Amino acid sequence: MSGRIIYVGAYTGEDEEGITVFQLQNDGGKLKRLHGIAGIANPSFLTLNADRTRLYAVSEAPDGDGYIASFAINSKDGELTLLNKQSSRGSAPCHVTLDGEEQYLVVTNYSGGNVVLYPVEVDGTVGAAAQIIAHSGQGPRHDRQEKAHPHSSIMSPDNEYVIVADLGIDKLVHYRLDRKAGKLIFHRETEVLPGAGPRHLVYHPNGELLYALNELNSTIAVYNYAAADSTLESIQTIAALPESFQGTNTSADIHLTSCGRFLYASNRGHDSIAVFRVDAAGLLALIEHVPSGGRTPRNFALAADDQFLLAANQDSHSIAVYSVHSETGQLVDLEHNLNIEAPVCIRFLL
Numbered sequence: 193m194s195g196r197i198i199y200v201g202a203y204t205g206e207d208e209e210g211i212t213v214f215q216l217q218n219d220g221g222k223l224k225r226l227h228g229i230a231g232i233a234n235p236s237f238l239t240l241n242a243d244r245t246r247l248y249a250v251s252e253a254p255d256g257d258g259y260i261a262s263f264a265i266n267s268k269d270g271e272l273t274l275l276n277k278q279s280s281r282g283s284a285p286c287h288v289t290l291d292g293e294e295q296y297l298v299v300t301n302y303s304g305g306n307v308v309l310y311p312v313e314v315d316g317t318v319g320a321a322a323q324i325i326a327h328s329g330q331g332p333r334h335d336r337q338e339k340a341h342p343h344s345s346i347m348s349p350d351n352e353y354v355i356v357a358d359l360g361i362d363k364l365v366h367y368r369l370d371r372k373a374g375k376l377i378f379h380r381e382t383e384v385l386p387g388a389g390p391r392h393l394v395y396h397p398n399g400e401l402l403y404a405l406n407e408l409n410s411t412i413a414v415y416n417y418a419a420a421d422s423t424l425e426s427i428q429t430i431a432a433l434p435e436s437f438q439g440t441n442t443s444a445d446i447h448l449t450s451c452g453r454f455l456y457a458s459n460r461g462h463d464s465i466a467v468f469r470v471d472a473a474g475l476l477a478l479i480e481h482v483p484s485g486g487r488t489p490r491n492f493a494l495a496a497d498d499q500f501l502l503a504a505n506q507d508s509h510s511i512a513v514y515s516v517h518s519e520t521g522q523l524v525d526l527e528h529n530l531n532i533e534a535p536v537c538i539r540f541l542l
């Protein structure tokens with residue numbers, strides 16, 4: 193196939209096409225629909241395995257607990273076949289992480305306030321929940337911090353630790369993954385600035401820096417990460433918004449290029465992608481804010497070769513396609529906006 197395959201998850205009803213497979217055409221960046229799959233309510237976050245044979249989706253089912261769905265991927269055209277579903281054991285599962293050895297999934301239930309560990313079976317199905325960890329507490333500043341809201345998790349580059357970003361309690365909660373016991377063991381907490389509301393995390397490719405996108409105060413916190421004991425040392429906090437912006441904003445997603453030279457963050461309200469240069473120490477300097485090409489860019493994705501960035505604009509029901517300048521990191525809108533209902537997550541198959 194000439195062009196990259198991408199998956200888009202959306203806030204859609206169970207009977208609607210919730211995960212759509214597109215081809216991003218190499219010449220010019222147009223998106224062409226290949227397939228779609230219904231039967232999953234609100235598949236708002238998607239994760240792929242390393243060899244691109246499996247896709248895992250959360251389902252923020254409208255009533256009660258959500259679920260996790262596992263799919264096999266057809267290597268020729270990206271078509272999905274459902275393998276199984278497992279209850280998420282909490283409401284509004286909004287993120288799923290696969291550990292590097294592909295033995296476990298970690299799911300964060302935003303409204304359920306808990307973190308759930310699942311075994312991945314050899315056939316790619318999701319096993320029954322192995323552990324459910326309830327977070328407790330609240331944050332000081334914001335009405336969305338009335339209780340714990342685990343929003344996402346990330347595996348450490350050495351595959352030993354999981355860090356959970358909890359928006360509700362203003363903490364990054366570190367767990368050690370005990371593979372023998374099949375359990376997450378509490379390790380430590382890193383407190384963030386009061387009212388920051390951490391949402392998504394990304395490691396620098398050097399494994400020695402962690403970047404946290406804070407949703408509620410629209411900042412990015414930069415940490416030195418010490419792998420030996422999973423400790424974080426804060427070295428910078430920088431605004432994701434322009435100083436002049438006066439409106440309401442919640443920042444959402446964060447990604448680094450594979451070389452680690454450029455970092456991108458999305459702003460919902462200002463409706464932009466902020467572009468930063470990363471220096472040798474990992475510190476960020478703003479390059480530009482680019483309009484997200486629509487309203488409410490909840491998540492976005494970079495191609496593996498960093499040539500394209502796609503933004504999912506939930507409230508304008510559209511996906512914007514950008515080329516990424518390899519030397520400057522700047523984004524150029526290719527003006528191929530694609531209309532699709534409430535897109536919120538994008539993944540490149542290749």
Ligand SMILES: O=C1O[C@H](COP(=O)(O)O)[C@@H](O)[C@H](O)[C@H]1O
Nearest residue numbers: 252284286302303391407442490
């Ligand atoms: O209240 C909710 O919030 C979570 C997180 O949303 P975000 O604004 O932080 O992206 C969402 O996943 C869930 O559907 C919603 O009920």
